[in-house]
Amino acid sequence: xxEYSTDQEQKKEDGKxxxxxxxxxxxxxxxxxxxxxxxxxxQIYDWLHVQHATSISxxxxxxxLLREKLESLACIDEPEPxxxxxxxxxxxxxxxxxxxxxxxxxxxxxxxSYGLSVCISSQVGCSMGCRFCASTIGGRIRNLTASEMLxxxxxxxRLEGERISHVVIMGSGEPLDNYDNLVRFLRIIxxxxxERLSLRDITVSTCxxxxxxxRLAEEGLPVTLALSLHASGQKExxxxxxxxxxxxxxxxxxxxxxxxxxxKRRITFEYSCVRGANTSTADADRLxxxxxxxxxxxxxxxxxxxREREFTQPDRGEIEAFRRMLEKKGIHVTIRRELGxxxxxxxxxxxxxxxxxxxxxxxxxxxxxxx
Numbered sequence: 001x002x003e004y005s006t007d008q009e010q011k012k013e014d015g016k017x018x019x020x021x022x023x024x025x026x027x028x029x030x031x032x033x034x035x036x037x038x039x040x041x042x043q044i045y046d047w048l049h050v051q052h053a054t055s056i057s058x059x060x061x062x063x064x065l066l067r068e069k070l071e072s073l074a075c076i077d078e079p080e081p082x083x084x085x086x087x088x089x090x091x092x093x094x095x096x097x098x099x100x101x102x103x104x105x106x107x108x109x110x111x112x113s114y115g116l117s118v119c120i121s122s123q124v125g126c127s128m129g130c131r132f133c134a135s136t137i138g139g140r141i142r143n144l145t146a147s148e149m150l151x152x153x154x155x156x157x158r159l160e161g162e163r164i165s166h167v168v169i170m171g172s173g174e175p176l177d178n179y180d181n182l183v184r185f186l187r188i189i190x191x192x193x194x195e196r197l198s199l200r201d202i203t204v205s206t207c208x209x210x211x212x213x214x215r216l217a218e219e220g221l222p223v224t225l226a227l228s229l230h231a232s233g234q235k236e237x238x239x240x241x242x243x244x245x246x247x248x249x250x251x252x253x254x255x256x257x258x259x260x261x262x263x264k265r266r267i268t269f270e271y272s273c274v275r276g277a278n279t280s281t282a283d284a285d286r287l288x289x290x291x292x293x294x295x296x297x298x299x300x301x302x303x304x305x306x307r308e309r310e311f312t313q314p315d316r317g318e319i320e321a322f323r324r325m326l327e328k329k330g331i332h333v334t335i336r337r338e339l340g341x342x343x344x345x346x347x348x349x350x351x352x353x354x355x356x357x358x359x360x361x362x363x364x365x366x367x368x369x370x371x
Contacts, residue, residue, distance in 0.1 A: 019147075124143075210247045
């Protein structure tokens with residue numbers, strides 16, 4: 001694995017070093033710092049990212065003394081899975097994870113013909129304030145570390161007994177608002193000497209943090225970029241997404257065009273369809289003009305119900321008509337399947353905690369048994 005510089009210090013509040021977030025060279029530096037041989041770093045990295053050890057005690061080719069030293073100075077900082085809901089409609093699963101500090105997040109597992117796809121969170125809560133999204137209710141508590149992001153993938157893979165083939169960073173939080181941890185996560189999960197997940201099978205969602213779209217384009221990471229657009233014009237977008245007041249819609253489109261030119265990865269536009277807000281003929285005309293000439297795909301998402309919000313989705317006929325209007329203008333369009341809607345696992349429904357007092361937990365929920 002190539003090494004990359006970062007300002008992030010891989011140290012927890014209790015002073016322990018976060019092994020799962022470290023690059024190989026950082027592990028070597030850490031081993032040297034504690035007066036151990038550098039070659040042990042490769043062994044530790046293999047245990048973490050190839051054999052997927054969940055504890056330092058499992059690293060049996062390290063001496064007992066070294067393991068004891070590591071346990072006093074370092075940790076494997078994965079979130080703990082504590083609860084799972086399974087959709088009766090389509091088998092989608094929603095996982096509740098608890099961090100070491102007690103904060104909780106949600107992740108979603110979707111099963112497709114090509115394999116297992118997981119939608120993971122990048123922050124505890126979100127500060128973007130999108131009007132139709134549950135994740136932003138209560139704001140952002142903190143960023144997730146690279147290990148907490150990776151841990152969602154690893155824990156779900158263990159519980160399912162299958163390898164995860166695709167990752168979507170579209171759960172709670174704005175990934176590009178947690179830029180350093182995001183890039184660290186991508187480099188570690190895509191490492192051919194470690195986790196070995198193809199970066200082409202990873203999608204990073206953003207509501208349009210323009211400077212960091214340009215930064216990501218220069219990272220040499222061939223991930224798919226999904227822009228949460230949700231409107232065809234500036235005023236309409238500001239109504240749904242407060243971030244649009246900071247980053248004007250044409251500036252956002254210019255940034256994703258630059259991302260495509262640099263990476264040659266087709267851009268996905270997420271477009272939540274809201275009754276009476278963004279599916280008119282005028283919207284189709286403006287959207288087609290906005291995206292003209294761009295290699296892209298528009299994903300129409302019937303807005304999902306959120307208890308605290310009043311937005312409702314148009315009827316199916318209106319969404320189909322909007323799709324046809326866009327297709328006639330040369331735009332590639334699909335309508336997203338509403339997976340996991342009965343367990344609040346669909347787009348815009350993830351939170352930093354379940355609302356147990358409001359009935360968001362089904363009576364027959366399954367509690368995960370952990371060691």
